[in-house]
Amino acid sequence: MVHSRTAQRRWTAAIGLTGAAALALSACAQSERGDESGAGKQGGTFTFGAAGAPKLFDPLFATDGETFRVARQMFDGLTTFKPGTAEPAPSLAESWESTPDGLTWTFKLRQGVKFHDGTAFDAQAVCANFDRWYNLKGAAQSDAVSQYYVDNFGGFSDGAKPSLYKSCSAKDANTAEVVLTSSTSKFPDILGLPSFSMQSPAALKQYDADNVQAQGDSFVFPAYANEHPTGTGPFKFGKYDKANGTVELVRNDDYWGEKTKLDKLVFRIIPDETARKQALQSGDIDGFDFPNAADWESLKSAGFNVQVRPAFNILYFGINQKNNPALRDLKVRQALAHAINREQLVKSQLPEGAEVATQFIPKTVGGFADDVTKYPYDLNKAKQLLAEANASNLTLKFYWPSEVTRPYMPNPKDIYGAIAADLQQAGITIETVTKPWNGGYLTDVDQGIPDVFLLGWTGDTGSADNWIGTFFGNPENRFNTGAATWGNDLAAQLKTADAEPDRTKRYGLYEDLNRKIMSEYLPAIPVSHSPPALVVKNNVKGIVPSPLTDEKFGPVSIG
Incomplete structure (x- = not known):
């Protein structure tokens, strides 16, 4: 999720790829404090x-994943998520309750919490943030700024x-x-999302x-956003060394919760995945x-801890109905769905544990339907549907992104190649366009230039609205559903579902x-859910x- 207006939209969950490789920093420098808890070394x-x-x-x-990764360490929200799940949990609010109609919410706040600048966190501060x-x-109202x-x-x-x-309103402190x-x-x-963190x-x-x-x-942001972020989290902002490509956070000794054992937390910017792996192997980074x-097993064999997350994402084959009238025909879109061998793609291109997506939410999200229409790989059916739609000579401008690795799309080039080959087998002519993720790809997708494209989403919450509401709730979205008569109807139905309190x-x-x-x-066509991993020493x-x-x-803790 680096997000200038002409780049990403929120639902790409994009990771910025700007910045240069940094100088190596010591990963295990220990402080003099020793181990205070017995649960891991103190300091470092x-x-x-x-x-x-x-x-x-x-x-x-x-809106970008790398900003959020840093922000999560410095800020707290009223709520958070239970570790390892998408379930809401208390954070700065110890508890909350709502009226039966879901309109009025009362939050009971933790006492004695202070922001990094020493000012008090209280109900007045909560309302100041909402206001x-x-x-x-x-x-600041631009959806590219406050998406x-x-x-x-x-x-x-x-x-x-x-x-x-x-x-x-503050009922009391x-x-x-x-x-x-x-x-x-x-x-x-x-x-519990970083965007709605409590700030001083x-x-x-x-x-x-x-x-x-x-x-x-583009936009120019004030000094606060670049140099003075002030939250209540376990780490405080230290410095951002753009020349060396490092962000440094330091321990917050006044943290309200369990204080971190670390002295510092450093994010070293390494855009290339192979370079990141080499930095781990050489000891320059800790994870x-x-x-x-393809490297999971070799990393495990080398003594590293590969931690696999649950698959809470989706890769989809995007279809833009704006420029190519043939794509407004349901039979053509159904033909594309039958033409893509998603089962084979999951087996050949995605990690163990990945599975074919049947709809635009995973099974763990409330609202998942077991009995949706499915589109198994069927080349003859695809050709038949194209013929019925007078689209046997269909040509598609197919975009795929370079310079990116996404949780749902670990190797965009290979995934593109597999899907493009399937479509060509159905008699579809492919015009290939590739651009860097942050160098034109997302901008072109948002402006409706491709006919078809690859994108995906990692869920923010366990709400179905966070998935299909995000994708299709706006009639004039990147699928240009507004080009079809049902675009507004679908958006209205999504709004009704989201507002149902029961x-x-x-x-x-x-x-x-x-x-x-x-x-x-x-x-669009849901393709797969894929379990991404992270790796540490x-x-x-x-x-x-x-x-x-x-x-x-x-x-x-380290050690």
Whole structure:
């Protein structure tokens, strides 16, 4: 998820690939404090190989995975996720409850918590954060800047578009009441996302945090976002050395929870996966994310700890209906689904544990329907459907991304090659276009230039709205469902499902929607769910693999 407007949208969960390889930092320098708990050595530096540079350090204005990875260590939300799951859990809020209609939420807050600048976290600070989001102005309202707020809360206080947020009030120092304009399945889970972390109101004001300026197709962010992020987390911001490609965080000795044993946490930016592996093998780093599945066994044999996350993502074959009229015919889209040998692709291109996707949410998400229309590989059926649609001579501009590794797409070139070969077997002519992930690919996809493309999503929460609502809730999305008469209908049905407060009824609505998406609409083709991994040295303890890639490094110890 580095996200300038002409680059990623939130649902790509993109990882930025800017930045240069850095100088090696010591991974195991020990402090003088010794082991205070017996559960691991006290002190030292944990160095993690990051696939890209963070965009900035204010998570409200972030959408990229590398920014979020750093932000998770410095900030806390009202809620979090139970380690290793997508289940919401207490964080800065010890408990919460809502009225039966799902509109009013009361949060009981932890006492004695302080921000990194020494100011108090309390109900007033909670409301200051909610009001900050709601009152953004000018360039800060751009969905390229505050994408997570726009996707989850909608409009702002200027009233140009409706907002999910209505008000926040401090009932007392330790009780905050948040009122919504409608019930939503996303709340309060979304408050565990880095974008909705609690930040110091004093620091936000001091460093003019909301003063975002548009500059051509990009944006200039204030000093707060680049140099003064101030949260309540176990680590505090140290420095960002762009020349050496390292982000350094330091221990927060006043942390409200269990204090980290580490002295420092360093993210070393190494865009190339092979270079990250070599840095681990040489001892320059202590771990990195998304090792190539082909290397898992050799890394294990070499004594490294390969930790495999649950598959909580989806790779899909995107179809844009904007430019190629043939793609607006359901039979053509069905033909594409039958032409792709997804079973073989999963076996040959993805790691053990991957499986074919039958719909746009995994089985673990409420609303999954067992009886959706399925599209098994059938070359003859594909050709027949193309003939019936008078599209036997179909030509498609097929985009695939270079310079990227995604949890759901470990080797884009090979995955593209397998799918392209399948489509050609069905008689489809392929015009190949490849561009760097952050060098034109995502921009072109968002602007509707490809006919078909490869993208995916790692879930933020366990809500179905976080999946199909994100993909299809806007009629004018990257699939250009607005080009079809059902685009607005689908968006309206998704909104109705999300607003249903009764969980059982809501799940039933999503099951119906998944059936319709796969039978009547088929705006894209779900391909696979794939379990991504991370790898660390065997002397690194305390990391719990997360299906949300929500790993916290506070519990880490070395030695």
